[in-house]
Amino acid sequence: MDLDKLQVNACTRSGWQAVDLGFQMARAWFRPLYLAGVMAMLPLTAVLLLLFWKSPFWxxxxxxxxxxxxxxLPLFIASRKLFDEDAGVWQSFRSFPVKDILPWLLWRRFSMQRxxxxxxxxxxxxxxxxxxQRLRVLxxxxxxxxxGNQFVCFCFELLVCFGIALTLDFFTPESLDLKVYDRYGDLTLVGxxxxxxxxxxxxxxVMPFHSMAGFALYLNRRIELEAWDIEISFRNLVQRKRSDVTRSTGLLASVLLAGLVGLAASGGAEAALEHDRSSASDxxxxxxxxxDYGQEKVVRKWRFKDWSEEVEEESFPEWLIEFLEWWEQNIQWSTDFSGAAFWLKLLLVLLFLGCAGYLLWRYRGPLARLGGKSPEAAVPEVLFGLDVTPQSLPPDVPAQVMRLWGEDAYREALGLLYRAxxxxxxxxxxLAFRASHTEAECASLVKARGIESLSDYFWQLTRVWRELAYGHRIPAKERVQQLCHGWSRELSDEPH
Amino acid sequence: MNDSTSTTSAALDSLRRHINSRLIGQSQVVDQVLIAMLAGGHVLIEGVPGLGKTLLVQALAAGIGGKFKRIQFTPDLMPGDVTGHVMFDMSQGKFVLKHGPVFTNLLLADEINRAPAKTQAALLEVMQEQQVTLDGKSMEVGKPFMVLATQNPIEQEGTYALPEAELDRFIIKINIDYPQAQDEVLIATRYALQSFGGDQGDTRQLLDVESAQQQCAAIEVDDKVAAYAVDLVRATRGSTLLRHGAGPRASIALLRCAKALALINGAGFITPDDVKAMVLPVLRHRVILAPEVEIDGLGVDQVLANLLEKVDAPRS
Incomplete structure (x- = not known):
């Protein structure tokens, strides 16, 4: 890295000024950066598009x-251009920097300061x-x-993307009939x-602008930390001194030709420079x-807290370190379970049990389903406002139905038969009936069970029940008797 | 089931078969149109062009012995083009009345959302009042009177969406979709050699609509079933999935359509099944989805089906 060849003015800038510098760099080195970007992307993207030509979103x-x-690749080329090195795209492509790429494509992919x-x-x-350590400093x-740079570039990218897509959509002649959207407003394959x-x-x-802005921020930080601007100033000073010496020598040589005075002056300057070098350290x-030096002065003042200083990558929380230090100093370790190890183990076991308990409670629904019966399939006690437990039924349902029928309690009689x-x-x-199921839906569920005689019977019962319940039509007694016989045949526990 | 109900049910069945023989593969749409007609309401049909909507109305008009007219709604259509107008006849030297296409029994309002709000409002007024006021005189339109308005779900540019209050005037909204493959083969082979609507088929009057409508109104409704219908409509108002629920007019429409369905099935009373079967066509155009539900890609029918699961059916 030769700072003399630095192509940008090494001075301290504010963060957003540095981003501006990055955008300027992207504009200045437009051609190689874009060429590099396209060369990096094109082959693999083309293969991907061919592979997923039916669903290009993938x-x-x-x-x-x-x-x-x-x-x-654009970053690599920009780093060479920055120091005026001729970084050909092909040459850079051959030395494509691929080191440590995997973390960048895994957990660092969502880094907001990439x-x-x-x-x-x-x-x-x-x-x-x-x-x-380096990042902590930077x-x-x-x-x-x-x-902010990442966010702005993301928004800009979205804007450009939708801008291009909408321009294409708006300016496509209708006669082409590309059908970008289907009838439901979803994108078609063309879309x-x-x-x-x-x-x-x-x-x-957008990619080169984003990369260059980040690179410029990085440069700016290094200029601050490593005082590149001061180093370059010193170098310029030395350079100027040297050129002054050269100029003086030339002048004195010309003077020598004319006289003798300049020789002494030239010799004095050289001697002064030598003197500086030898006695500089002293x-x-x-x-x-x-x-002016060697004094210490304590100055106290208020300043805004720099939150970024506190963010340390992959560091342990301070309280945990303090706790462990305290533990080490104050708790006597022993080989049996009566000491600290026992308590630590107990703490961990309790923590584990607590977590397990919470998870069991949190996912009790899916676990119940895994166990075989879903909550819906659990036997309900009340359905449609009716008590459907076996205990609520009389011992002899058909006899009770006919007794009620004899007392002219038609609705109660058929209601009991239907409930039973x-x-x-x-x-x-x-059968998993739900409260929202209508009579016909219940009958459909019975039919889906695949027992034809049972299904036929339940359909007949449903029809009669509906006629009475909603049509207020009282069925003939013989019909009810048939249904009672059917109940004994299809649904009773007793052998028939 | 009494005799008159069974006679009407049989007539409805023959009308249904007559229409289905001409409009192939859309039996569900035919049933829903018949339900709307028996309930004395109007129908909004949404579907892409070319699915036989005109054929459906022609066949229905023929089956009930009624007149049929069609208006193609366009952005420059004026209210007078729909209802009619009074003009000065130079030859007679006096003002004469020109009846608009609304003076008919079945009116097909094709692509109703292409006309501006003023023209839509003129038609919707006729739908509500069943009469037209021209030159200060109120004139009744034909009886029975039914509007079958269509909307195209695609090509929404340059359309005027019907406001919610106006959508409420349609008793049901039918989504008409492409027929099944085997039905489409039948359509293609049958109509390949003749023009659509060229063969009028059986042109006998198969149903007395006014009498059927009276019978439909007389269908028995149990209090619990009526309460169930109201519960279903009210469930749309409390749901967080919907920005706007259905109003009381929806409860009335739901019961009327359930009655019509019961009549078609030959029953003299309605059951919770009849009500439940009519929920989607009656409510789908009367509710508005919450924005987040729309973003999630759920449709009105899915949300209504979800609500149906949460309302207890009557039983005792």
Whole structure:
């Protein structure tokens, strides 16, 4: 890394100014960045589109998921361009940075500061603890801007995508009859393709801007942390000094030709430069021991809390560390179960039992269904406002029905027969009637049971019951007797 | 079942067979149109063009011995084009009355949502009042009078959606879909060599509609069944799945349609099954889904079916 060749002005910027710089970089290196982006995306995306040509949304989803992969090549090229290196696209493509890609496609895929963090992986090639430490330092500032950059670019991408899709839709001549939507307003295959291609195009268009903005934020942070601007200023100073010396030498040479005065001056300058080099360390030590340095002063003032400083990646909570330290210092470990280990074990067991209990309670419904009987299939006691338990029925249902009929309690008589039938169907055949089921629906459930004689009987009973209950038509006594016989035959427990 | 009910039921059955013989593969639609006619209501049919809606109305008009007219609704259709108007006849030197197409028995209002609200309102007024006021005189339209309005679910550009209050005037809404494959083969083979509607078939009057409507009104309704119908309608008002529930007019429509269904089935009374069977066609255009339910992709029919499961059926 040769800071002398840095192509951007190394000065400290605010976060959003850095994002602006990133967008400027994306515009300046437009051609190689887009070419790199397209070269990275095109082959695999084309294969995906061919594979999923009937449902291109899948190809789009996979291409979207692989974004961290696509962004690497443009970033690699930009890092070379930044130091004025000739990074050919083909050459860069051959050295495609693929290290540590898997985490970026798994748990880091949902990182909201991807563009900001990417250079640490791709350019510095740091991994594990080193990477975490580096990120902790970098995230001390601008992580909120990185988040904003991601959000803005996401919105912009959506806007471009829908813009392209709608433009295509609006400007497609009706005579083509592409049928983007079906009759229910859903996208057809043509519509899906149109949307997928628009989304891929939008992704390609926005990707370099997003990457470069994150890269510029990263640069800005490094300029701050490593004082690149000061280093470059010093280098420029030395350069200027050297050129001054060269210029003086030339001048003195010309003067020598004319006289003798300049020779002394030239020799003096060289000697001064040599003197500076040899005594620099002594001079620095002397300055540091002076009055202006070596003093400590405590200044207290209010300032806004920087929340980003507190966010440490993959760190243990402070309270847990303190608890464990306390535990180690205050609890006597022993080999038997009477000491701390026993209590810790007990705590864990209780915690486990608590979790298990909560899960059992939380998912009691599905577990009950797994056990065989669903809650709906459980035998109900009251259905349709009727007591359908076997205990509520008289010992001899047909006899009771005919007794009620003899007392001119027609509705009660048939009601009892119908209720008894439902009760037996629930109890004996485990039919899952619901309160919302009408009589015909109950009869359909009985029919679905596949016992023809039972189904026929229940249909007859239902018909007679409905005529009485809703049509207020009293059936003939013989009909009721037939139904009672039928009940004994089909639904009674006693042998017939 | 008394004699008159069975006679009417038999006449309805022959009318149904007559229409089904001409309109193939849409027996459910035919039944629902007959129900609406017996209940004295109007029908809103939603479906793509070319499913035989005109044929259905022609066959029905022939079966009941009534007149049939059709209006194709367009954005420039004026109320006068529907109801009629008074114009000055130069040859006679006086104002003469020109009756509009509403003076008929069966009116097919094709693509009603293509006309502006003013024209729609003119037709809806006739539907409600069964009369037209022209030149200060009120004139009754034909008896029986029934409007079969159609809507196209696709191509919504340039349409004027019917407001909820106006949708409520239609007693049922029928969703007409493509016929089954074997029915479509039959349609294709039958009509390949003749034009649609070319063969009028049996043109005898098969049903006296006014008499059937009177019998329908006389169908017995038990208090518990009426309460069940009201419970079903009221359930739409308390549901979080619906932004707007059905009004009391829906309860009336539900019971009237259930009566018509009972008559078609030859019964002299209605059962909870009749009510339940009519819930979807009667309520589907009277409720509005909650936005989040629409986002979830649920349809009105699914939500209503869900509500049906939550209302207890009467039993004792």
């Amino acid at each position: 190809a789009l989803a996979i291409a979207w998921w692989l974004k961290p992969f696509w962004e690497r 563009a900001f963090d990417n250079p640490v992986t791709v350019l510095e090639e740091l991994r594990g603890g080193q990477r975490r 995230h001390g500032k601008y992580s909120d801007v990185a988040l 899906e393709w149109m949307f997928t291609l628009s989304a891929l195009l939008a992704m390609t268009l 001079l620095i030590a002397e300055v540091l021991q002076g009055e 039938s439902l009760s037996r169907l629930i109890d004996k055949y485990e």
